[in-house]
Amino acid sequence: MTDEMKNIKMQEIMGKKKVSKRTVATIKAYLFLAPFLLLFSTMVIYPIALGVKLSLYGQRGARMWYIGFQNFATIFQDSRFWESFRIPLFLLLVQVPLMIFIATLIAFSYERLQKKGGAFFRFVYYLPYTIPGIVTGIIWSYIFSDGMSPFRTVIDLLGYSGTKILTRQHLPSILLVIILWAFTGYTAFIIYSSLISIPKEFSEQAQLDGATFWQIAFKIKVPLLKGVFIPLFIFNAIGAIQVFNEPWMLSKLVILPSNYTPAMYIYNSAFAQGRFTYAAAMGLILAFLTFLISLYVLRSAAKQMLAGDSQ
Amino acid sequence: MRKRTSVIIVMIILALFFIFPFYWLVIGTTKNVSQLFQKSLLPGVPNHFLENVTGVFTYENGVFFNWLANSFLYAILGAFVAIFIACMAGFAFRRFDFYGKKILFILILGFSMVPVYATTLPLFMLFRDLNLINTRLAVLLPSFVNVFSVYMMVAYWNQVPDEIFNAAQIDGATDLRLFFQVGLPNVIPGFITQFLLSFVGIWNNFFLPLVVLNSRVKMPVILGITTITDPQGFPVYNLTLTSSFFAILPLLFLFVVLQKYFKPQLYTLH
Numbered sequence: 001m002t003d004e005m006k007n008i009k010m011q012e013i014m015g016k017k018k019v020s021k022r023t024v025a026t027i028k029a030y031l032f033l034a035p036f037l038l039l040f041s042t043m044v045i046y047p048i049a050l051g052v053k054l055s056l057y058g059q060r061g062a063r064m065w066y067i068g069f070q071n072f073a074t075i076f077q078d079s080r081f082w083e084s085f086r087i088p089l090f091l092l093l094v095q096v097p098l099m100i101f102i103a104t105l106i107a108f109s110y111e112r113l114q115k116k117g118g119a120f121f122r123f124v125y126y127l128p129y130t131i132p133g134i135v136t137g138i139i140w141s142y143i144f145s146d147g148m149s150p151f152r153t154v155i156d157l158l159g160y161s162g163t164k165i166l167t168r169q170h171l172p173s174i175l176l177v178i179i180l181w182a183f184t185g186y187t188a189f190i191i192y193s194s195l196i197s198i199p200k201e202f203s204e205q206a207q208l209d210g211a212t213f214w215q216i217a218f219k220i221k222v223p224l225l226k227g228v229f230i231p232l233f234i235f236n237a238i239g240a241i242q243v244f245n246e247p248w249m250l251s252k253l254v255i256l257p258s259n260y261t262p263a264m265y266i267y268n269s270a271f272a273q274g275r276f277t278y279a280a281a282m283g284l285i286l287a288f289l290t291f292l293i294s295l296y297v298l299r300s301a302a303k304q305m306l307a308g309d310s311q
Numbered sequence: 312m313r314k315r316t317s318v319i320i321v322m323i324i325l326a327l328f329f330i331f332p333f334y335w336l337v338i339g340t341t342k343n344v345s346q347l348f349q350k351s352l353l354p355g356v357p358n359h360f361l362e363n364v365t366g367v368f369t370y371e372n373g374v375f376f377n378w379l380a381n382s383f384l385y386a387i388l389g390a391f392v393a394i395f396i397a398c399m400a401g402f403a404f405r406r407f408d409f410y411g412k413k414i415l416f417i418l419i420l421g422f423s424m425v426p427v428y429a430t431t432l433p434l435f436m437l438f439r440d441l442n443l444i445n446t447r448l449a450v451l452l453p454s455f456v457n458v459f460s461v462y463m464m465v466a467y468w469n470q471v472p473d474e475i476f477n478a479a480q481i482d483g484a485t486d487l488r489l490f491f492q493v494g495l496p497n498v499i500p501g502f503i504t505q506f507l508l509s510f511v512g513i514w515n516n517f518f519l520p521l522v523v524l525n526s527r528v529k530m531p532v533i534l535g536i537t538t539i540t541d542p543q544g545f546p547v548y549n550l551t552l553t554s555s556f557f558a559i560l561p562l563l564f565l566f567v568v569l570q571k572y573f574k575p576q577l578y579t580l581h
Binding site for chain 2: 022025026028029030032033035036039040042043044045046047048050051054106109112113117121123124125127128130131132133134135136138139140142143147148149150152153181185238242244245248249252262263266267270271276279280283284286287290291294298301302305306
């Protein structure tokens with residue numbers, strides 16, 4: 001046997017060893033992954049697959065029959081479904097930008113105060129985020145209800161005793177207040193966390209040139225926070241199209257249509273009207289919209305992880 | 312200096328806005344219904360706090376205690392199983408170069424954002440076929456999977472340096488020992504953070520129990536308090552407020568005591 005042949009032989013053996021090593025690793029890995037994979041496939045993947053199947057069926061009572069994509073065709077012409085996106089759209093265009101703007105101002109104020117009570121304000125502003133949406137809905141719907149509202153007294157004094165507070169017309173503004181209350185402090189905390197990780201060198205030169213704190217904040221630091229603004233917009237957009245708990249609680253005090261938000265329309269179609277397959281199809285559309293909105297974050301997360309993996 | 316003062320004044324006004332509903336809730340628990348309708352911003356005189364508490368505790372033979380116990384069961388067991396499973400999955404991603412790794416990771420990421428409004432309805436159909444509707448298992452089983460926390464656990468495990476594993480491996484440690492005794496202590500802070508976030512998430516989950524439960528003794532507290540009515544079916548505002556107060560107390564307690572573990576999380580990890 002020549003040395004060359006020996007080398008090839010060696011490589012073959014080494015190669016085989018490598019493969020078998022990877023097989024062993026694969027077996028071990030899937031043993032550790034087994035509990036998760038079992039639950040993931042039965043509680044997440046299977047329901048989605050079942051939802052896809054249901055969405056292709058017509059239904060009356062317990063009877064179901066295959067109808068292809070007809071549910072989707074009906075949904076695209078169902079004005080009640082598209083009307084349910086009014087509130088999410090309002091939140092997306094008004095609440096989300098407003099909240100991120102206010103939260104940014106608050107984050108800079110935290111930075112400015114640092115030792116003078118900054119931690120105290122961070123704690124207080126974050127507190128509403130720990131409260132469940134249902135309880136938030138209960139408290140605020142009572143605060144705004146005409147029977148119990150402390151604002152009622154003020155409004156009466158101003159001479160508007162005939163104007164009711166908790167009406168359907170006022171509900172978008174009321175939702176705006178509630179959601180701003182619940183999430184602004186949390187958002188400010190996230191922005192603040194990345195604000196303090198900006199190296200000092202970025203602002204030092206501007207400071208020497210005589211720029212004020214707020215000039216440095218908006219001209220130098222805000223552009224550096226792009227990496228946190230984009231995911232914030234995306235996660236809040238997802239929250240907006242899925243809003244359910246707060247309007248659900250408000251609907252106990254104001255009469256709301258069954259399609260007030262997409263999630264409420266899905267729930268009411270299934271459990272008030274018994275149209276399960278139609279609701280399943282709408283659920284899939286909501287999931288698809290969510291996926292589209294989150295695609296940017298998911299892609300960058302995948303890149304980051306898989307890049308870190310090869311290092 | 313003057314500018315900093317104006318910042319503080321604005322911050323105090325905002326703080327009042329954030330505190331106000333908590334204050335209103337607390338004074339609300341001291342009032343009976345007619346006092347609530349007087350719209351005052353002061354505690355009720357005479358004070359009805361004890362009466363309201365007794366009212367909540369004795370409501371429907373003390374069903375409130377069932378709700379609290381259910382919430383603790385769902386949140387503690389659900390969060391622990393979910394995060395432990397996620398932790399094992401994270402270890403697999405960290406330690407092994409296995410077939411299908413990338414695909415699985417992308418799958419996990421892709422399904423981490425699926426809205427409950429899309430999965431809960433098919434789950435309802437599945438549980439109905441399995442006779443699991445109106446059982447505690449119907450709330451627990453979906454809580455055992457937290458896809459997002461798997462992603463976070465992978466990130467935590469990736470921060471554990473290779474040397475730690477290599478040293479133990481030379482000493483002949485098995486994979487189970489590498490997981491429990493060598494690796495796990497390094498990801499405990501992340502484990503606690505994920506456990507707490509998952510605990511709060513399950514405690515606050517309204518939609519799943521709303522869909523899969525109908526008997527009141529199995530409800531978690533968040534769903535239970537929305538069902539409080541008088542025998543005629545009318546809302547009882549003072550009891551709803553007082554029970555809301557008790558429903559958020561454990562969350563406030565956890566947040567205040569374990570503040571350092573409540574780290575806000577986005578997909579961007581540094």
